[in-house]
Amino acid sequence: MNKEFYELIIDYNFVKKYDVKALEKALILPFFEDEIYTSCAVCKKSDIKFAKTCFFNITKFLEFKSEEILFYLSDIEKRIALYNLSLEVVKTNSTQECIEEFLTLLLDFSIEKRASDIHFETHNDYLCIKFRIDGKLKHIINFHKNFYKVISSIIKLKASLDITQYKLALDGRFSKSIQNSIYDFRVSILPTLYGESIVLRILDNKTIDKKLNALEFSSNIFKSLEEISSLTQGLVLVCGPTGSGKTTTLYSLLKSLDYKNKKIITVEEPVEYKIKNICQINIDKKRGLSFNSVLKNILRQDPDIIFIGEIRDSLSLQIAIQASLTGHLVLSTIHSSNALNAISRLLDLKCQNFLLSSTLKYIFYQRLVLKVCPFCNFKGCYKCNYTKYLGRTVIAEVIKIDEVLSSLISKNETFDSFKTYLNTIKFKNILDDAKEKVKKSLTTLDEVYKVLGFEDEV
Template structure:
């Protein structure tokens, strides 16, 4: 457990010292009162330096070296957040939103700067915690007194046009903010907890997706297979994997490769994650009776060439996907599974008729995201990678092309053993093969691959 999250770090205290000296000595001041000073240190810290700088420094909070450096990094932003937090509490009686407005905007800007995908605002009996999800992992950013919780909860509800007096039921909303000349959407989810509320803001970049397939760092064979999807005119193509494995990004990059001027492309998503000119995008909204099922039932009347279904989630969505494929449409979608081969079983579990599936399914891609070795510090740890030694993520992938033999096996509802025997005869390159090649190139590490996939001999 991260011990430091249970303390409100006094960044005004830190400002009294030279940041470079604190970083070199690996000393993190936390706070001081009239009697004692409190600091966090690690095994390599210069304790002698700390005792010269602080009065009555009798005990220390022991944390990791990278945590000391992380909480001393981005000091100007952290200091400004701390000041605005203090001013927001001081001005509560004046009912002024000025300071909390500035705090919230700075927090959003900080999350964008740190490449976060989500902002988590949580509470316990004593504190409010703010964490960012960066490269798929949650990272504690800063803590405040619990009294600040209602202040920040209220500003978020106001901006999302939600009831600020409601603390006992789940709320969903959306916020749009212009930050550093760019427009961003934030999807807001609020859930009541035993200690207050859990607030999560998903960051949705309001700009069109810029990543073409060639920039997604797929291996040459996977890239070629993905590129060839644009040559298909009908059938079902699936990208599978768990939540947060980059499936939607891959599919949108495929969509960008089509001739958008001469194709009618419709997407059905919950919610729309990327905006792309030239295609018709439908945001599912049950409150407005624009449900997943109602949209799918009517989608073929729109005369589409290509349909992107955000997720094959049930029997109905699979039926619509197969029906559209059989009637001359190309359908792209995602499904949750733990391998490309396993997705066939998942589809059959949804009561798909095997002979229909065999005639429509064209390609299955299974992908995961692994952390990339930080290019700025050579695996030593630096500010750009938040002292984690990793920065950004890259996809590892496997691909099953449904050829005549695979189609025949699906039609016969064959066993996994029969599929594997055939794939082995073709020297099938699974996701471990792709991952190990990226390790050889120095893009990631074996430790990271095994954290994401598990050990090969255990699967």
């Protein structure tokens, strides 16, 4: 059985021997040779005759997709540089200068590729590096396993962690100037069967500097978000799974409020992005600063607006409700499968119906879908890493709690009663919103169905 690309260690010095443009045209990727064999990747469209004229050894052809071949031939100079630095580091027994140069180049490469995370995965005989781009993991390059402890050590040093510790979970953080901007990197390290899994979350403050009108919400959603700025009290929820853009929406919402003349406090675990003129509390259980202890004391700070990272239990909901009732605007998130289901989740947390009906103001539910690449018109190109998609856009739904919905909540009416009423007011659900973006050629129905879990309908 052929190995996958993510299992191969490509000898980029071998690739460098050939004209990359010619290899791209022929859809051929040579990745290794010894005294007898030359191994190369081909696809159904490859020019096999071209390959046979290039390689003098017995050629082993491994079949892959054409877009995979083109992707691994892209950014070839950076790949060669990373590969050679890894070899030099191991050969010279880890000179500090080489390691620093490797890490700087890798981080620069990740920023250029618009990655949100960098993954280092240690396997039986190789170290694998992947970038998460537009929410999807993309394999980038492999190195020999003996390079693993070197890269692990420098990341631990940067994050002020114990470089001798390989058997415990570790968390840290460091900052670095890249391309004239300061980036924060949140470090998570877990021991695995063959070494460690290291993940760097790239925290770019430009992400949360976006104004609400730059988040690409449909007009009806954007209008509801704007209306929140006029609220002086009540509970507003933004729902969606991890990676659905909730943090960006909430931070943009916070920054749209009159934060200069109001006391805004956030309770987060952890604080990912720092916002000027807002008091942010970073939960740290190791130091005795627990989520519950902060929430119990937060009203003594006389805030106008409170952002609670997540309503996770009855206590956090109770405090959110109490704050809403006593003249505070509370923003938070809760796990639910759609906007309407959030009401059921709140009631499951033992919230009294009449209290919820008088405090809940808006429920937003959002997801992110891939956008069709504007540079290649869905054919695949260098800009989109040959995936046909570039960037993501938000799809969403919003329920505004009007008098009728408030009454339904107070009376503990059935789920069907809520749905019936929403139908009468022509409620636009997230699939309706998504289909409008499909009509505008911003995304595809295939992508929408995958994100919303309707793959069987594709």
